[in-house]
Amino acid sequence: MQVLALPRSSIGKKAVMAVTGFIWIGYVALHMWGNLHIFQGAEAFNHYAEFLREVGEPVLSYAQLLWIIRIVLIVAIAAHVWSAWDLYLAARHARTSRYAVTRVVQANYASRFMRIGGVVILLFIIFHLAHFTWGWVTDFRRSDPYYNLVVGFSNPIIVIFYLVALAALALHLFHGVWSMFQTLGFNSRRWDSAIRGLAVFVAIVIPVGFATVPIAILFGFVK
Ligand code: HEM
Known part of the structure; x- marks a missing residue:
């Protein structure tokens, strides 16, 4: 009973946010690293994309591990957003009109910033899936992700949108x-x-690593 009540307590929700956030940090770090295969050329990149579907065979069937990862990511992001929303409602409920300490006011600005940034990232992920997974945005070849990236990032508006999302x-x-x-x-x-040092490191390496791909394509280093 006590254990089941934990995710509903404030510290429990923060723990849920920490664990699910950590899962996504792991995913984006690997995703960023994998994307850098594009600098090895079309064959290497498409081979890597295919490997992501085959990995786990023959113990698992084709794309099964990918689906397991997708389910973990979906559950993690849903729990992350749900806990954030609940914490926000609880804080709003408890808030008084006067603040005793500046640190509280600062924390308050930071959490508002996190909420806005979180919404931007969520919208980005939906656009991103429509773009490179479902192929609804630019010309798309299902078995040629290298081509999809080159076509997608030849458009400066799309590159700017990605860079804004990466800043968030x-x-x-x-x-x-x-x-x-x-x-x-x-x-x-x-x-x-x-x-603080670790936070700065993660916040620079992952987004900058991602950003190299659209920038390299837009400026013709990758074609
Ligand atoms: C410039 C930056 C990025 C590039 C070039 C990129 C590229 C791609 C590509 C090509 C795919 C499709 C892979 C395939 O179907 O073979 C993909 C899928 C995906 N990306 Fe990104 N990505 C970027 C940034 C991000 C970021 C910042 C996030 C998360 C915050 C993200 C999350 C995802 C997710 C969740 C999928 C779906 C994976 C799946 O279900 O197969 N990506 N990305």
Whole structure:
């Protein structure tokens, strides 16, 4: 009973946000790293994309591991958004009109920023799936993701949109990594600079790694 009540408590919801956020950080880090195969050419990139479907065979059937990952990601993002929403409602309920400490006001700005950024990222993911998974946005060849990327990122408007989403991702990762460690209990001043350093590292490496692909295509380094 106690254990079942945990996800409904405030600390339980923060723990859910930390765990599900961590799952997505792992996914975006691997996704970014995998995308860099594009710099090895069309064959290497398409081979890598096919590998993602075949991995796990013959123990698992074709694309089964991919589907397991997709289900984990969907459950994780749903739990992440749900906990964020619940925490927001609880904070709004508890809020008084005067703040005693500036740190509280700052935390409040940060969480508002996280909510706006989170919505931008969510909308981006839906657009991104429509773009490169369902093929609804630009000319699309199901078995040629290299071609899909080159066609997609030859359009400067789409590149700008991706870069804006990646900037939102950077801010979300920065504050997300920071909050994750606060939830885990690393909240004494002693840890501040180490955690801040890690948060900055993650928030720069992942979005910049992603951004190299649309930029390289737009400027003709990859064609
Ligand atoms: C410039 C940045 C990015 C590029 C070039 C890119 C590229 C791609 C491509 C080509 C696919 C389709 C893969 C396939 O079907 O073979 C894909 C799928 C996907 N991407 Fe990205 N991506 C980028 C950024 C992101 C970001 C920032 C996120 C998350 C915040 C993300 C989440 C996903 C998800 C969830 C899928 C669906 C995976 C699946 O179900 O197969 N991507 N991406």
